[in-house]
Amino acid sequence: xxxxxxxxxxxxxxxxxxxxxxxxxxxxxxxxxxxxxxxxxxxxxxxxxxxxxxxxxxxxxxxxxxxxxxxxxxxxxxxxxxxxxxxxxxxxxxxxxxxxxxxxxxxxxxxxxxxxxxxxxxxxxxxxxxxxxxxxxxxxxxxxxxxxxxxxxxxxxxxxxxxxxxxxxxxxxxxxxxxxxxxxxxxxxxxxxxxxxxxxxxxxxxxxxxxxxxxxxxxxxxxxxxxxxxxxxxxxxxxxxxxxxxxxxxxxxxxxxxxxxxxxxxxxxxxxxxxxxxxxxxxxxxxxxxxxxxxxxxxxxxxxxxxxxxxxxxxxxxxxxxxxxxxxxxxxxxxxxxxxxxxxxxxxxxxxxxxxxxxxxxxxxxxxxxxxxxxxxxxxxxxxxxxxxxxxxxxxxxxxxxxxxxxxxxxxxxxxxxxxxxxxxxxxxxxxxxxxxxxxxxxxxxxxxxxxxxxxxxxxxxxxxxxxxxxxxxxxxxxxxxxxxxxxxxxxxxxxxxxxxxxxxxxxxxxxxxxxxxxxxxxxxxxxxxxxxxxxxxxxxxxxxxxxxxxxxxx
Numbered sequence: 202x203x204x205x206x207x208x209x210x211x212x213x214x215x216x217x218x219x220x221x222x223x224x225x226x227x228x229x230x231x232x233x234x235x236x237x238x239x240x241x242x243x244x245x246x247x248x249x250x251x252x253x254x255x256x257x258x259x260x261x262x263x264x265x266x267x268x269x270x271x272x273x274x275x276x277x278x279x280x281x282x283x284x285x286x287x288x289x290x291x292x293x294x295x296x297x298x299x300x301x302x303x304x305x306x307x308x309x310x311x312x313x314x315x316x317x318x319x320x321x322x323x324x325x326x327x328x329x330x331x332x333x334x335x336x337x338x339x340x341x342x343x344x345x346x347x348x349x350x351x352x353x354x355x356x357x358x359x360x361x362x363x364x365x366x367x368x369x370x371x372x373x374x375x376x377x378x379x380x381x382x383x384x385x386x387x388x389x390x391x392x393x394x395x396x397x398x399x400x401x402x403x404x405x406x407x408x409x410x411x412x413x414x415x416x417x418x419x420x421x422x423x424x425x426x427x428x429x430x431x432x433x434x435x436x437x438x439x440x441x442x443x444x445x446x447x448x449x450x451x452x453x454x455x456x457x458x459x460x461x462x463x464x465x466x467x468x469x470x471x472x473x474x475x476x477x478x479x480x481x482x483x484x485x486x487x488x489x490x491x492x493x494x495x496x497x498x499x500x501x502x503x504x505x506x507x508x509x510x511x512x513x514x515x516x517x518x519x520x521x522x523x524x525x526x527x528x529x530x531x532x533x534x535x536x537x538x539x540x541x542x543x544x545x546x547x548x549x550x551x552x553x554x555x556x557x558x559x560x561x562x563x564x565x566x567x568x569x570x571x572x573x574x575x576x577x578x579x580x581x582x583x584x585x586x587x588x589x590x591x592x593x594x595x596x597x598x599x600x601x602x603x604x605x606x607x608x609x610x611x612x613x614x615x616x617x618x619x620x621x622x623x624x625x626x627x628x629x630x631x632x633x634x635x636x637x638x639x640x641x642x643x644x645x646x647x648x649x650x651x652x653x654x655x656x657x658x659x660x661x662x663x664x665x666x667x668x669x670x671x672x673x674x675x676x677x678x679x680x681x682x683x684x685x686x687x688x689x690x691x692x693x694x695x696x697x698x699x700x701x702x703x704x705x706x707x708x709x710x711x712x713x714x715x716x717x718x719x720x721x722x723x724x725x726x727x728x729x730x731x732x733x734x735x736x737x738x739x740x741x742x743x744x745x746x747x748x749x750x751x752x753x754x755x756x
Contacts, residue, residue: 282354285386294348297368297380298329302515311654311662320468320515322416328489330414337407346370357386375401389516390526395509399501409496409509411470414489417443418463428464430482430492433457438532441482450482457529459494465650471512471528517650539641547645560664561657564733568740575634646731664733681729689735694724696742703749
């Protein structure tokens with residue numbers, strides 16, 4: 202039984218190692234080609250078709266251009282620069298959309314001079330990143346609307362009152378649309394109030410339709426951090442990976458929010474009226490992912506008016522920020538089957554970091570806390586291993602006596618364990634109880650914005666990335682770039698070797714050989730894991746060595 206358990210553990214970690222090499226991220230590379238393109242892209246003005254605007258409209262000059270049999274007005278796009286202590290945004294009056302949204306507190310790499318994180322990843326596409334339209338009978342061609350806007354550009358300083366950015370237009374069907382974005386200086390959420398007025402003599406029926414479009418995120422960008430479209434449907438999280446959007450997705454029900462997630466960041470549209478709506482997701486021919494939220498039907502009588510309110514969140518996937526929003530957006534942070542363990546661990550890490558201001562030290566404190574909680578169990582396990590060592594001579598005699606009768610040998614061994622009150626599985630328990638915590642930390646380190654680019658000491662400047670001392674130009678087997686000396690990983694392997702030397706040797710030679718290779722297997726496996734995870738395992742090994750030494754001296 203003990204042999205099967207050890208074999209199962211080793212095979213499990215082999216599977217994890219294979220997953221890491223095949224699907225893990227390629228760390229240490231500079232900004233991607235996509236990100237560089239975003240930094241350098243030129244803004245392309247789409248050609249409006251069949252538009253109607255209020256008169257007079259300062260956005261439309263009097264000159265016109267001839268194209269085929271149509272006369273199309275030349276439209277000068279108006280860009281509105283908005284800056285707060287948290288972000289810099291560029292709004293456009295064509296479609297009341299957002300053309301750029303850069304987060305001032307987050308960079309692409311650990312280099313403070315690297316470009317800011319840009320949430321609008323459209324390259325040179327003429328598509329709109331974000332837009333809310335009123336789809337009705339006279340606007341079935343989805344014409345782009347040119348809005349008048351009440352601001353040129355503005356900046357909000359800390360402590361400033363919120364400021365409204367209002368876009369106004371009249372559609373070709375005679376519906377007045379006012380979209381007011383309320384910008385706050387000290388938080389990421391933006392309030393959006395949409396007012397519809399029917400200026401025609403006929404009743405108008407339609408739906409407000411919100412869409413998000415973005416380039417699919419790069420593959421292997423981070424461990425376990427979800428990327429793609431997500432929504433809260435009937436209080437249940439739905440995550441749709443880009444590959445699954447190659448075929449159109451249709452979902453309906455009570456939609457709490459719709460979001461585009463890219464690793465540690467997200468853009469979400471949250472309707473205040475969470476009545477039954479529908480979601481459409483697809484991969485466009487242009488290569489962009491598109492998610493559409495279609496609100497419940499609206500019926501506007503002649504000269505009638507209606508108001509709809511939304512919240513637009515563009516920022517980090519920070520659990521505290523999302524909880525403060527109070528819109529169930531924190532459900533977007535999902536740690537899978539480890540969620541029940543991972544979130545308490547994350548809250549504990551955040552608690553420690555409030556005082557030590559270093560997530561590496563916080564991981565060490567968390568490891569000590571976990572070790573204290575499991576101390577009685579591991580203490581009992583190590584004592585069981587010690588007792589097993591005393592039985593080795595008797596077990597060797599039984600194996601020799603019943604070497605030709607495996608079934609009888611197992612019966613005699615179990616009777617021996619029962620007589621001396623020894624649990625043959627006791628020696629495996631210390632490793633087994635660490636596995637859920639290990640996987641939970643694995644998800645936290647890859648999924649949590651708190652650990653992104655979080656420094657520890659000296660060369661370890663990102664606890665969510667593998668540790669590398671120096672940079673080599675040549676490749677190293679089993680190592681993903683950047684290439685360098687994995688000092689922390691080698692220390693972890695050495696601590697496992699010392700711990701193994703202090704552990705009673707199994708009586709079975711096959712088990713002994715298998716255990717001898719474990720430090721090498723773990724060192725190779727951990728070489729591409731986040732340095733924060735390696736730090737946890739290293740500190741845990743050191744504490745286990747101390748515990749075993751104490752038990753050995755007391756024996």
